Amino acid sequence: MKVYFQGLFIGLFLCLLPCSWSTQQDRLFYDAVRAEASGDLDLAIQIYLKTAKISHSSNLHGNLANLYFKKEQFGRSILHFEKALLLDPKNSELSANLNFAYEMANTSPKNKNLTSIYFSSNFLSFWIVISAIIFWVGLIILSYLLLYSTNKKLVFYLFPMWICLSVLSVYSSSLSLSEQNKLNRTVIVFEPDSEHNKSKKVPLRRFAGESNSANTTVISGENLLIDFDDIGNPKSHKVSDGKTWYLARSKDGRKKGWIRENEFGWILDP
Amino acid sequence: MNFRKIMPNHKSFFTYLLLLFYLISTAPNHLWGQTQKLRIESNFQPATISMAQNTIYKVIIYGSQENPQGTMPTVSGLSISNSPQTFRSASFINGVPSVRLEMSFQVKPTSMGVHTIPAWSIRVGSKTVQVPPTTLNVLAPNQQDKIRQDADAKNKNDLKQASFIEFKNPRPYLYEGETVSSQIDLYIWDRLPVSRIERVPQKEGDAFSLTELGQPKEKRNQVKFNKTYTIFSWPVGLTAAIAGSHNITFNTSIRVRVKSRGNSPFNSPFFNDPFFGFGREESLTVQSDLQTLEVRKLPMIDRPESFRGAIGDFSARTITNIDRVSLGDPVKLTFEIEGKGNFSAMPAPELKSDNNFKIGPPAFSFEGNELTKHMGKQSFEYILTPLNPGLIEIPVVPFSYFDPIQEKYFSANTSSHAIRVDPGEKWIDPTPQIQEKEDNENLVSTKDLFQTENEPGTWIKTVSSETLLNSKLFWSVQSFPLFFLLCLVFYGWKRKQSGRDAFRQKQAQLKKQLKDAISYKDSARFFRASRDRLRLEIGTLYKHQNPSSLSNNELISLLVKGGNDQELVTDIQGILDTSDNYEFAASEQDSESLDAIFMKMNKLLKKVK
Numbered sequence: 001m002k003v004y005f006q007g008l009f010i011g012l013f014l015c016l017l018p019c020s021w022s023t024q025q026d027r028l029f030y031d032a033v034r035a036e037a038s039g040d041l042d043l044a045i046q047i048y049l050k051t052a053k054i055s056h057s058s059n060l061h062g063n064l065a066n067l068y069f070k071k072e073q074f075g076r077s078i079l080h081f082e083k084a085l086l087l088d089p090k091n092s093e094l095s096a097n098l099n100f101a102y103e104m105a106n107t108s109p110k111n112k113n114l115t116s117i118y119f120s121s122n123f124l125s126f127w128i129v130i131s132a133i134i135f136w137v138g139l140i141i142l143s144y145l146l147l148y149s150t151n152k153k154l155v156f157y158l159f160p161m162w163i164c165l166s167v168l169s170v171y172s173s174s175l176s177l178s179e180q181n182k183l184n185r186t187v188i189v190f191e192p193d194s195e196h197n198k199s200k201k202v203p204l205r206r207f208a209g210e211s212n213s214a215n216t217t218v219i220s221g222e223n224l225l226i227d228f229d230d231i232g233n234p235k236s237h238k239v240s241d242g243k244t245w246y247l248a249r250s251k252d253g254r255k256k257g258w259i260r261e262n263e264f265g266w267i268l269d270p
Numbered sequence: 271m272n273f274r275k276i277m278p279n280h281k282s283f284f285t286y287l288l289l290l291f292y293l294i295s296t297a298p299n300h301l302w303g304q305t306q307k308l309r310i311e312s313n314f315q316p317a318t319i320s321m322a323q324n325t326i327y328k329v330i331i332y333g334s335q336e337n338p339q340g341t342m343p344t345v346s347g348l349s350i351s352n353s354p355q356t357f358r359s360a361s362f363i364n365g366v367p368s369v370r371l372e373m374s375f376q377v378k379p380t381s382m383g384v385h386t387i388p389a390w391s392i393r394v395g396s397k398t399v400q401v402p403p404t405t406l407n408v409l410a411p412n413q414q415d416k417i418r419q420d421a422d423a424k425n426k427n428d429l430k431q432a433s434f435i436e437f438k439n440p441r442p443y444l445y446e447g448e449t450v451s452s453q454i455d456l457y458i459w460d461r462l463p464v465s466r467i468e469r470v471p472q473k474e475g476d477a478f479s480l481t482e483l484g485q486p487k488e489k490r491n492q493v494k495f496n497k498t499y500t501i502f503s504w505p506v507g508l509t510a511a512i513a514g515s516h517n518i519t520f521n522t523s524i525r526v527r528v529k530s531r532g533n534s535p536f537n538s539p540f541f542n543d544p545f546f547g548f549g550r551e552e553s554l555t556v557q558s559d560l561q562t563l564e565v566r567k568l569p570m571i572d573r574p575e576s577f578r579g580a581i582g583d584f585s586a587r588t589i590t591n592i593d594r595v596s597l598g599d600p601v602k603l604t605f606e607i608e609g610k611g612n613f614s615a616m617p618a619p620e621l622k623s624d625n626n627f628k629i630g631p632p633a634f635s636f637e638g639n640e641l642t643k644h645m646g647k648q649s650f651e652y653i654l655t656p657l658n659p660g661l662i663e664i665p666v667v668p669f670s671y672f673d674p675i676q677e678k679y680f681s682a683n684t685s686s687h688a689i690r691v692d693p694g695e696k697w698i699d700p701t702p703q704i705q706e707k708e709d710n711e712n713l714v715s716t717k718d719l720f721q722t723e724n725e726p727g728t729w730i731k732t733v734s735s736e737t738l739l740n741s742k743l744f745w746s747v748q749s750f751p752l753f754f755l756l757c758l759v760f761y762g763w764k765r766k767q768s769g770r771d772a773f774r775q776k777q778a779q780l781k782k783q784l785k786d787a788i789s790y791k792d793s794a795r796f797f798r799a800s801r802d803r804l805r806l807e808i809g810t811l812y813k814h815q816n817p818s819s820l821s822n823n824e825l826i827s828l829l830v831k832g833g834n835d836q837e838l839v840t841d842i843q844g845i846l847d848t849s850d851n852y853e854f855a856a857s858e859q860d861s862e863s864l865d866a867i868f869m870k871m872n873k874l875l876k877k878v879k
Contacts, residue, residue: 025726033722033724037722055729056729056730056732057728057730059725060726062723063723066720066721066722069720084732087728087733093721096512097720125738128737128744129738132744135756136748136752139751140751140755140758143759144758144762146762147763147765148762166531177737180735180872183735184735213422221846256648262554267732267733268733268734
């Protein structure tokens with residue numbers, strides 16, 4: 001009997017755990033909204049960031065991005081708008097905000113042409129499903145025609161068509177996949193913390209370490225790509241002060257150098 | 271019958287008759303003559319001449335009229351023509367027929383003395399014979415010869431003075447690539463009856479290029495050599511192309527009216543006189559004296575980097591159309607070169623884009639003498655697009671030239687310009703704005719941006735990239751179509767093994783045969799295919815090992831055993847009997863149409879249990 005009650009208790013706990021978890025971030029979220037409404041933007045940001053360590057939502061990152069924008073920290077604002085758009089890609093308001101933030105940060109937003117839209121990382125699942133459908137349906141139809149139908153002529157028309165469609169769909173999937181890989185590596189540059197740095201530019205150093213000279217500089221809000229090694233881990237180096245440095249390059253590949261971990265934010269959780 | 275129709279030209283008939291008579295009468299001569307022994311003579315006629323005279327070298331071949339073959343030896347001091355005049359003759363000498371061939375060569379002496387043409391071989395038909403040597407004595411020119419030579423020279427000179435070309439070049443030397451303004455004058459004596467100038471003067475001399483020759487300027491009553499001339503002048507630009515010492519000459523042809531060769535019909539000199547509109551026209555070639563021009567190479571010492579081939583005397587300046595622009599607006603920079611020189615061979619000075627300006631290729635324009643392109647003003651118009659705001663210095667146009675008079679290089683320094691480039695306003699594409707207005711102001715204005723959301727929305731654990739390729743569910747789902755495919759392949763393979771597919775193929779084949787037989791109204795083929803089909807389908811239905819071996823009775827007994835209706839059995843038997851009748855007693859005619867039987871058979875086979 002005791003064992004029975006113990007099992008029931010554990011079961012109830014496991015069932016209610018997600019509810020309690022959900023309640024916690026909701027509570028924090030509402031606290032942050034209230035802090036913002038009272039005009040305490042810093043407190044609101046702190047609470048939102050605390051919430052983001054537990055869970056994520058489009059509105060959470062959207063609100064956080066708005067607050068950063070109001071504090072003219074456009075780099076962080078852009079980062080959270082990007083995160084919010086990933087969670088809610090169809091939100092036009094977020095998209096407009098992001099463009100405006102890019103404009104204020106004097107950086108160029110991503111090109112929105114047809115190719116970048118339909119072969120973006122958002123469409124990766126769509127292209128994979130399409131590829132699978134084309135592959136299996138074509139294979140089944142061709143097998144049926146070869147094994148059951150007396151009219152084999154149709155096979156000669158269907159087979160090249162199937163090959164072409166399969167190649168196209170796989171190619172589209174690979175395009176989306178490469179965009180996805182790029183997104184995994186993308187980071188947004190923050191405003192420099194140092195008050196001495198009045199240029200608002202973040203240096204990309206020649207070597208990992210604060211004392212090293214800058215190869216080049218980037219501005220806050222700029223998108224950078226972190227270099228990954230062969231096994232898929234970011235190329236990083238931990239220095240004596242405990243800070244980790246990452247090797248980054250601009251999207252066009254012209255700027256390259258080491259950047260400190262607190263000088264940028266990952267769009268996707270690493 | 272009209273005699274004229276048969277013999278339309280009685281004169282020619284008689285001509286043919288006479289010719290025939292001649293041939294018949296002289297044939298023995300020819301035949302006999304050809305059989306004569308070959309003999310060759312050679313001599314000069316006359317054998318003694320003065321230097322101013324010509325003579326004829328004769329070679330006479332007796333006993334043949336065939337064309338001889340051979341090479342005459344060359345003799346120094348004599349110029350012998352290569353095209354002899356030939357003369358064939360046949361005659362009776364003392365009753366003996368004789369034929370001969372005479373060849374006459376024009377000979378002109380080039381030196382005095384005794385000149386001998388040595389013996390040389392000649393081939394006549396199949397025989398080779400020797401031409402005997404002969405000697406010519408050339409004496410010194412006598413007084414009469416000298417008088418004649420002087421007269422010829424005078425005539426020649428007079429003719430030359432009647433019309434000639436003068437080429438006027440400013441300098442006896444040019445530099446490689448230099449263009450000078452020259453003039454070609456065509457002098458025509460007023461007493462020369464010229465009807466027209468056939469073509470403009472042509473240059474002979476590949477080391478020079480010439481600008482196009484336009485309409486000439488005409489000057490009348492110009493006196494030279496105590497004669498009155500009309501001068502036609504063409505100003506040209508002469509460009510030296512290759513270094514060295516080169517010759518240049520010009521020629522043209524004019525049409526002149528000369529005295530007729532024959533006498534006039536009225537035997538009057540008036541009707542032969544070209545000045546009175548009579549006579550005939552002849553083309554006369556007019557030549558200029560040969561001129562040698564020295565073309566010098568450009569010196570390499572002190573040659574500036576910006577020198578790109580401009581030779582002459584120039585002044586240069588730059589002009590901008592505006593002093594203040596907005597960023598991105600074009601600025602027109604005109605670089606003008608004025609003076610004398612090789613404008614036609616002058617390339618545009620090179621202006622490279624830099625951080626401040628994007629510079630496009632220039633447009634060319636020339637003001638001045640378009641024909642010679644030697645004197646005038648050449649403009650190069652560049653379009654500069656400023657890339658940065660601020661007070662920006664327009665780059666100086668680098669231009670150097672070589673002065674052929676001073677024999678030095680010069681750089682034409684232009685003054686620098688500064689322009690004020692304003693940052694300008696950001697260009698906004700008007701099209702979307704119009705569209706926005708049309709869309710009932712649906713879009714969010716800037717004021718409405720960055721509004722706080724009061725609800726948290728849907729929570730998710732992480733913002734990470736989880737692709738479908740990493741999803742186990744996705745790969746699990748793939749097992750369904752894979753399983754379905756495997757089943758399909760397996761069942762199909764098994765089916766092939768069981769022979770059902772072969773049955774279906776045979777069935778389809780027989781159906782096709784039946785349809786073809788119906789369309790061609792081929793009853794025999796139709797009934798044969800019908801019987802085969804019945805055998806195949808009924809035999810297969812009752813799992814007979816070899817359906818094609820079944821007889822009619824066996825088929826009927828199978829149907830009866832299967833418990834089929836008597837009516838169905840009777841109908842099938844009827845079809846089978848008809849088929850047999852067609853095969854074994856082809857005279858029997860079928861009353862039903864083949865198509866109806868086919869339909870009926872389909873229905874019957876569907877009913878078979």
